[in-house]
Amino acid sequence: MDLILDGIVQAFKLLIQGDPEVIKICLLSLGVSFSATLISLVFGVSLGVAIGLNRFKGRRFLVTLINTGMGAPPVVVGLIVTIFLWRYGPLGFLHILYTPAAMVVAQCIISLPIIMGFTLASVQQIDPKLRLQIQALGASRGQMLWLLVKESRLPLLAAVMAGFGAIISEVGASMMVGGNILGQTRVLTTAIVMENSKGEFAVAIALSIILMILVYAVNLVLTVVQQRSRLS
Amino acid sequence: MRSPNQKRGIFSVLLVILLSLGLISSLFGCNSTSEPVSSGEAITVHSELKTTVGESTPTTPVQTTEPPSTTKPANPEIILATTTSVQDSGLLDVLIPIFEQKTGYKVKTIAVGTGTAIAMGQRGEADVIFVHDPSKEVPFMDSGAGMNRKLVAHNYFIIAGPASDPAGIKGMTSVVDAFKKIAAKGSTFISRGDASGTNSRELQIWKLVGITPKGQSWYQESGQGMGATLNIAAEKNGYTLSDRGTYLATRATTGLNILLEGTDSNLMNIYHVIQVNPTKFDKVNGPGGRAFVVFMIDPETQAIIANYGVDKYGEVLFFADATKTKADLGSY
Numbered sequence: 001m002d003l004i005l006d007g008i009v010q011a012f013k014l015l016i017q018g019d020p021e022v023i024k025i026c027l028l029s030l031g032v033s034f035s036a037t038l039i040s041l042v043f044g045v046s047l048g049v050a051i052g053l054n055r056f057k058g059r060r061f062l063v064t065l066i067n068t069g070m071g072a073p074p075v076v077v078g079l080i081v082t083i084f085l086w087r088y089g090p091l092g093f094l095h096i097l098y099t100p101a102a103m104v105v106a107q108c109i110i111s112l113p114i115i116m117g118f119t120l121a122s123v124q125q126i127d128p129k130l131r132l133q134i135q136a137l138g139a140s141r142g143q144m145l146w147l148l149v150k151e152s153r154l155p156l157l158a159a160v161m162a163g164f165g166a167i168i169s170e171v172g173a174s175m176m177v178g179g180n181i182l183g184q185t186r187v188l189t190t191a192i193v194m195e196n197s198k199g200e201f202a203v204a205i206a207l208s209i210i211l212m213i214l215v216y217a218v219n220l221v222l223t224v225v226q227q228r229s230r231l232s
Numbered sequence: 233m234r235s236p237n238q239k240r241g242i243f244s245v246l247l248v249i250l251l252s253l254g255l256i257s258s259l260f261g262c263n264s265t266s267e268p269v270s271s272g273e274a275i276t277v278h279s280e281l282k283t284t285v286g287e288s289t290p291t292t293p294v295q296t297t298e299p300p301s302t303t304k305p306a307n308p309e310i311i312l313a314t315t316t317s318v319q320d321s322g323l324l325d326v327l328i329p330i331f332e333q334k335t336g337y338k339v340k341t342i343a344v345g346t347g348t349a350i351a352m353g354q355r356g357e358a359d360v361i362f363v364h365d366p367s368k369e370v371p372f373m374d375s376g377a378g379m380n381r382k383l384v385a386h387n388y389f390i391i392a393g394p395a396s397d398p399a400g401i402k403g404m405t406s407v408v409d410a411f412k413k414i415a416a417k418g419s420t421f422i423s424r425g426d427a428s429g430t431n432s433r434e435l436q437i438w439k440l441v442g443i444t445p446k447g448q449s450w451y452q453e454s455g456q457g458m459g460a461t462l463n464i465a466a467e468k469n470g471y472t473l474s475d476r477g478t479y480l481a482t483r484a485t486t487g488l489n490i491l492l493e494g495t496d497s498n499l500m501n502i503y504h505v506i507q508v509n510p511t512k513f514d515k516v517n518g519p520g521g522r523a524f525v526v527f528m529i530d531p532e533t534q535a536i537i538a539n540y541g542v543d544k545y546g547e548v549l550f551f552a553d554a555t556k557t558k559a560d561l562g563s564y
Contacts, residue, residue, distance in 0.1 A: 003485075086357050087515045098311065098340045179342040182325065197457035198320045199482030 007205025014206055021183075022207070026214060029187040032100050033168040036107035040115050040163055045156065048119025049145060053131075063120065069113025074106075074166075078173025081106045085177065100185055102177040110170060111163035118159030122152040157226035161219055168215055188214075304336045310520035311340045313358035315429055316457045318503070319343035321477040321549055323540050324362075330536070331527045337520050347427025353377055353506065356513025360521040362528070364429035364503045367436065372506065380507040380525050385537050385550040386561065388499045389433060391492035392462060392479050393471040401471075402491045407498045408440045410491075415443055418450045420470030422461055425453025429501070434473045437498055462486050475501060480545045500561065503550070505529075529554035 014022045051062060083089055085097040085105075096102045126148055134144045149156065171189035178185035180194060188211040195204040318324055319341070328339050344352070346363040353361045354377050362384070363369060372378045391401065391410055399419040401410040414421055423445070424431035438445050445451035452470070454461045458478040465472040466486035479490065493499075505528045510518030527533055534552040541549035553561065 086355070088356060088513075092515070098342065179340060181340050181342070184340065194319075197316065197459045199459035199462065199478065199485060201485060 003201050004205055006202040008209060010202045010206035011209040015210065022210070024183065025186050025188055025191050025207075026210065028100060028185070029168060029189070029211070030214065030218075032103045032174075032187060033107060033164060036104045036111055036167055037160060037164045039104070040108050040112040041160060044112050044115030044159070044163070045119050045149065048116040049123050049149065051116070052120035052123035053145075053148070066113050066117045066120070070117045072110070072113065073172070074110050074170040075172025075176070077109050078106055078176035081109065081173065082176045097177060098179040098181060098185060100178070103174050103185060103187070106173040106177045107167040107170070110173065111167045114163045114166055115159045118155060118162060119152075122155030122159070123148055126151055154226055157222055161222050161226075164218065164222075165215065168211075168218075305519060305523075307517050307520060308336060308338050309340065310337050310360060310517055310524060311342060311352075311358045312360050312362060312524060313342050313344060313349035313352045314362040315346050315349065315364060316343050317364070317428070317430065317475045317478060318362060320457070320459065320481070321475075321541070322544070323537065323550070326536065326540065327528075327533065330533070331524065334527065335523050337523060339524070345426055346429035346432065353508045356508060356516050358508055359517040360505060360507050360524045362503065362505045364501055365432045366502060366504070367432060369504055369506060376512055377509055378506040379509045380522065382505050382525055382529050383553045383556060383558070383561075384503045384505050384528050385534075385552050385554075386500055386502045387476055387550050388493065388495060389430065389473050389501050390476055390479060390490045390499070391471055392465065392474045392486075392488040393491040394466075394469040395487075395489050396469065397489075397491055398469070399471070402489075404492055405494050405496060407437055407473075407492060407496050411437050411441045414471055415441065415445065415448075415450075418448075420465075420468050421445065421451050422465040422468065422470045422472040423451060423453045424458070424461055425455045426457075428458075430458060430473060430475060433498075433501065437473070440498065462488060477541070477545070477549045480547075480549075502553075502561065 051059065051066075081102065082097065084091045085094065085102055086092055087097070096105070130151070131144065131148070134147055139147065169189065171193055174180075174185075174187055175190050175193065178187070178190065180186050180190040186194075188207055192204050192207045192211070195201075195207065312328075314324065324341055324343075328341060331337065332339060342349075342352075342358070346365040346368065349358065349361045349363050350365070350368050350372050352358040353372060354375065356377070361378075369378070369381065373381055389407075391407065393399075393401070399410075399414045399417040401413050404410045404413075423434055446453075452464070452468070454464050456464075458474055459482050461472055462474055462479065462482050463486060464470070466488050471491070476493075479488070505525050507518075507521040507525050508516045510516040510521070531554075534554050537550050538552040539548065541547060
């Protein structure tokens with residue numbers, strides 16, 4: 001119990017003193033996860049809407065794949081991405097292994113199925129009569145899609161929060177493709193594992209607390225936006 | 233017209249997007265892109281550094297032709313694969329910045345465990361490795377994947393265990409006999425079980441004892457780093473073979489005691505730095521790897537290694553060995 005209290009004290013100390021290493025780690029965590037969420041948001045929502053609204057051969061198989069992808073172990077994704085990005089691997093010429101770029105790639109792959117899955121479920125549950133009505137009012141295809149996305153803002157924002165939550169908290173892939181290099185690819189989750197393995201439990205708990213605060217802050221903003229949209 | 237609530241909602245979303253764009257740009261702005269060096273770059277090897285495969289030779293202080301960081305190396309990025317115990321001791325956090333400043337190289341230190349580090353070297357995925365498992369290093373050198381294997385330092389393993397000492401090994405000097413006693417008593421023993429240098433030495437000792445502990449109820453494999461393994465040993469009142477540094481760092485939380493220590497050659501923990509052979513792997517940064525090897529055996533660096541640990545632990549963690557030969561250290 002005293003270890004947790006120790007950790008809380010350490011967390012305050014680190015935050016107030018503005019320890020540069022910790023700040024760098026926090027910024028990198030947020031930067032990598034934000035970038036990955038943004039990229040998967042763009043692709044995830046567009047693909048999710050496309051798959052959700054259309055009927056084509058093999059659609060059910062594709063949707064099953066996406067839903068499976070939601071539960072795919074991040075560490076497996078990390079292992080596969082590492083093998084591809086190795087110097088002598090097929091994508092080795094990119095030279096992005098052990099850089100934040102590789103972490104963004106791995107995290108995109110992890111969060112994309114989550115956002116796609118939520119999106120296609122949320123557009124599918126819109127009343128089909130609404131689509132007909134929008135089309136009957138003379139909307140172009142683009143306008144209709146935009147209106148449908150606006151209709152499902154609530155579950156879509158839930159998708160963003162789920163996708164972001166999954167990748168800010170994952171450690172296996174980040175460790176493998178990033179390498180947990182001090183000052184370059186060390187993020188909060190990998191730092192916590194390392195401090196724990198060193199036996200520095202108070203520091204590990206402190207970093208965990210900071211991570212939870214950051215995740216809470218981001219979700220606060222997103223929740224406010226999500227819940228506010230109901231009032232309009 | 234939009235309601236004030238809608239305006240605020242949109243504003244918050246825009247703020248988040250702007251923030252993330254800012255973070256993204258800073259992320260990729262800081263990311264220095266390395267220009268890959270053409271594979272045909274000739275490597276001039278100093279005669280002092282050229283070693284026969286499988287041996288580490290004594291070094292007289294080497295005259296390096298590397299100029300101080302005024303000229304930037306052609307390929308400034310080096311991947312150094314090393315062990316978790318070295319990283320956890322904090323030694324590299326001291327040495328790497330000095331090396332980067334001196335030579336202009338940028339080091340990516342990947343702390344993975346000796347087994348993985350050697351496997352990475354075997355595939356040319358690292359430029360230089362810093363490890364402590366001679367039994368795996370020799371085949372690595374023999375395969376031609378490694379070159380310039382240089383002795384850097386050594387320290388000694390200890391057996392950590394509960395103060396109650398159920399197997400009664402306190403005060404013994406031979407680690408083989410101590411292991412024998414632990415096995416005979418069936419006292420809980422926690423192994424790293426992760427192909428690390430520490431794990432490798434532990435398994436070698438069991439071989440000398442002549443028993444196979446795997447599968448026995450008292451022998452448990454954590455598959456984790458030294459800190460976590462010491463923790464498990466503390467919780468289960470068990471013994472474990474540990475490096476001194478991690479033991480000292482975690483002593484306060486684990487409450488374990490040193491039950492066996494000494495200069496038994498079986499306890500000797502030897503660290504070598506090995507360059508990955510650029511002729512075998514054209515994507516390896518040859519000059520970079522060599523520069524790191526040269527740095528590690530440099531007398532200035534050796535002095536830092538020899539004094540490391542005093543302020544943090546009250547004792548030194550490593551004995552610097554670059555000027556010694558294998559014969560000086562005895563068999564290991």
